[in-house]
Amino acid sequence: xxxxxxxxxxxxxxxxxxxxxxxxxxxxxxxxxxxxxxxxxxxxxxxxxxxxxxxxxxxxxxxxxxxxxxxxxxxxxxxxxxxxxxxxxxxxxxxxxxxxxxxxxxxxxxxxxxxxxxxxxxxxxxxxxxxxxxxxxxxxxxxxxxxxxxxxxxxxxxxxxxxxxxxxxxxxxxxxxxxxxxxxxxxxxxxxxxxxxxxxxxxxxxxxxxxxxxxxxxxxxxxxxxxxxxxxxxxxxxxxxxxxxxxxxxxxxxxxxxxxxxxxxxxxxxxxxxxxxxxxxxxxxxxxxx
Amino acid sequence: xxxxxxxxxxxxxxxxxxxxxxxxxxxxxxxxxxxxxxxxxxxxxxxxxxxxxxxxxxxxxxxxxxxxxxxxxxxxxxxxxxxxxxxxxxxxxxxxxxxxxxxxxxxxxxxxxxxxxxxxxxxxxxxxxxxxxxxxxxxxxxxxxxxxxxxxxxxxxxxxxxxxxxxxxxxxxxxxxxxxxxxxxxxxxxxxxxxxxxxxxxxxxxxxxxxxxxxxxxxxxxxxxxxxxxxxxxxxxxxxxxxxxxxxxxxxxxxxxxxxxxxxxxxxxxxxxxxxxxxxxxxxxxxxxxxxxxxxxxxxxxxxxxxxxxxxxxx
Numbered sequence: 001x002x003x004x005x006x007x008x009x010x011x012x013x014x015x016x017x018x019x020x021x022x023x024x025x026x027x028x029x030x031x032x033x034x035x036x037x038x039x040x041x042x043x044x045x046x047x048x049x050x051x052x053x054x055x056x057x058x059x060x061x062x063x064x065x066x067x068x069x070x071x072x073x074x075x076x077x078x079x080x081x082x083x084x085x086x087x088x089x090x091x092x093x094x095x096x097x098x099x100x101x102x103x104x105x106x107x108x109x110x111x112x113x114x115x116x117x118x119x120x121x122x123x124x125x126x127x128x129x130x131x132x133x134x135x136x137x138x139x140x141x142x143x144x145x146x147x148x149x150x151x152x153x154x155x156x157x158x159x160x161x162x163x164x165x166x167x168x169x170x171x172x173x174x175x176x177x178x179x180x181x182x183x184x185x186x187x188x189x190x191x192x193x194x195x196x197x198x199x200x201x202x203x204x205x206x207x208x209x210x211x212x213x214x215x216x217x218x219x220x221x222x223x224x225x226x227x228x229x230x231x232x233x234x235x236x237x238x239x240x241x242x243x244x245x246x247x248x249x250x251x252x253x254x255x256x257x258x259x260x261x262x263x264x265x266x267x268x269x270x271x272x273x274x275x276x277x278x279x280x281x282x283x284x285x286x287x288x289x290x
Numbered sequence: 291x292x293x294x295x296x297x298x299x300x301x302x303x304x305x306x307x308x309x310x311x312x313x314x315x316x317x318x319x320x321x322x323x324x325x326x327x328x329x330x331x332x333x334x335x336x337x338x339x340x341x342x343x344x345x346x347x348x349x350x351x352x353x354x355x356x357x358x359x360x361x362x363x364x365x366x367x368x369x370x371x372x373x374x375x376x377x378x379x380x381x382x383x384x385x386x387x388x389x390x391x392x393x394x395x396x397x398x399x400x401x402x403x404x405x406x407x408x409x410x411x412x413x414x415x416x417x418x419x420x421x422x423x424x425x426x427x428x429x430x431x432x433x434x435x436x437x438x439x440x441x442x443x444x445x446x447x448x449x450x451x452x453x454x455x456x457x458x459x460x461x462x463x464x465x466x467x468x469x470x471x472x473x474x475x476x477x478x479x480x481x482x483x484x485x486x487x488x489x490x491x492x493x494x495x496x497x498x499x500x501x502x503x504x505x506x507x508x509x510x511x512x513x514x515x516x517x518x519x520x521x522x523x524x525x526x527x528x529x530x531x532x533x534x535x536x537x538x539x540x541x542x543x544x545x546x547x548x549x550x551x552x553x554x555x556x557x558x559x560x561x562x563x564x565x566x567x568x569x570x571x572x573x574x575x576x577x578x579x580x581x582x583x584x585x586x587x588x589x590x591x592x593x594x595x596x597x598x599x600x601x602x603x604x605x
Contacts, residue, residue: 012505012533013565014558022560028321030560068557078350078504079556104350121321121559249346251357252556256315256333258362259347272341272362277317 062127145223242284313552344496354504442471519545
């Protein structure tokens with residue numbers, strides 16, 4: 001606790017810069033982190049690097065943080081924004097987010113500079129898991145969805161699992177993280193709208209080729225309902241298991257408010273699940289597209 | 291050091307801070323120590339399993355969020371068997387919240403919820419999204435009286451009536467609830483709201499209407515608490531827009547015994563316990579020995595006025 005009278009300098013009773021995590025024994029924290037850098041990686045995406053406490057560094061691929069984004073426009077941003085972790089650098093004590101400056105939250109996030117502070121809560125949710133029986137996996141992501149699949153590919157490489165990454169985007173300049181995927185030894189296949197290679201029919205051919213060549217023990221996807229459906233269909237007919245990372249408008253992040261619901265089909269019956277608590281990574285075959 | 295404990299009827303709370311129903315669940319134990327809260331308040335339960343409302347369930351507006359969840363849950367039997375034990379692991383009193391569309395079922399549910407681990411039954415007679423006319427049984431005195439009378443007869447547990455800010459005259463509703471035997475009043479539920487998207491001309495929420503949640507509502511709900519506190523003799527839990535210790539003080543000065551917090555816990559997961567810490571500091575710095583000394587302590591009977599203005603008072 002500080003000795004400041006409440007509200008002397010702050011407009012609400014919230015954790016303040018310089019205050020330690022009040023509950024170090026709890027798995028999830030609310031922290032005020034320091035922005036190390038926040039730079040553009042292309043015309044649309046930025047990479048934010050945060051100095052984060054030890055508990056935040058336990059985040060693994062597919063988990064997310066709930067970000068209290070500053071306002072980009074003077075009006076209030078009322079709710080946190082969920083964002084999957086792009087990279088955890090344990091030795092440097094840093095976590096990274098790769099994001100598209102699109103809505104008010106991410107635009108506000110884009111205004112932060114090195115030296116600023118940023119309130120984040122996490123790590124939250126259930127991320128990807130790798131079955132030890134899988135020797136080769138295929139990750140298929142479009143746009144910013146690749147930011148979620150990058151740490152999974154890293155995790156796979158660290159466990160000696162081969163990765164084929166199919167990177168889909170509107171145009172070549174917006175293909176994300178190709179260097180990162182190449183750096184971990186993944187085979188990368190770029191598909192873009194401008195030459196038609198990102199068409200579902202072409203991606204389907206690529207996936208079928210990978211299945212035939214024994215490169216697809218499991219499928220992973222994020223960022224496109226169209227590509228999810230494709231992987232579901234192929235996965236079902238060829239017996240390839242899979243996982244999908246999903247998004248939804250979110251409020252609490254802990255499973256309390258039941259705002260972030262998505263539909264799933266389990267044993268022929270439809271049900272709703274919380275993206276924040278039962279996910280954000282789900283069994284691909286049970287997900288119903290959005 | 292200040293004594294933060296309050297008694298709401300026979301229920302002893304170690305401090306006046308409790309979560310608002312719907313905005314909280316035992317899963318918050320992942321981030322804060324639930325044993326520090328004044329009470330634990332479960333999400334409203336109904337008899338039948340409910341999926342809830344269509345998505346999107348939340349939209350941001352200029353001055354807060356609107357949300358329409360639709361009381362999702364696995365039904366009363368699952369709740370008593372599986373959810374109540376999740377809360378029973380913690381020390382603070384457990385308030386369960388219940389909703390129904392019929393008076394008979396409201397009473398039956400209250401009876402079924404009267405199990406040893408339950409300390410209080412909050413009667414959510416005011417869910418704004420259960421039907422589109424605003425609240426269920428909290429818009430007209432006779433409805434409030436009927437349902438609270440039936441619930442009172444069905445259980446020996448303390449019953450708290452959660453009122454609607456959408457009622458035309460909340461004071462008369464509050465008096466009706468007290469006369470029917472409510473042990474305390476929770477003021478208030480969310481404000482019925484609407485947002486229309488100008489990009490596609492569609493309502494922003496899947497359920498069309500939602501309840502508004504925002505610090506902007508605090509002065510309005512505070513006014514309701516103040517007015518009701520003048521007319522009833524049972525404790526009030528003020529719910530609406532609390533984000534800091536001073537807000538708790540304000541509600542208590544207006545006559546509340548405790549506050550319920552929703553939005554602040556969404557924005558800052560550690561907010562509830564930080565507000566408890568801050569309230570303690572606030573009281574200690576001012577030499578307040580018991581937080582209960584604040585209840586109804588607003589100084590409104592000797593308002594100092596400029597003589598000329600005083601001369602026109604009451605005109």
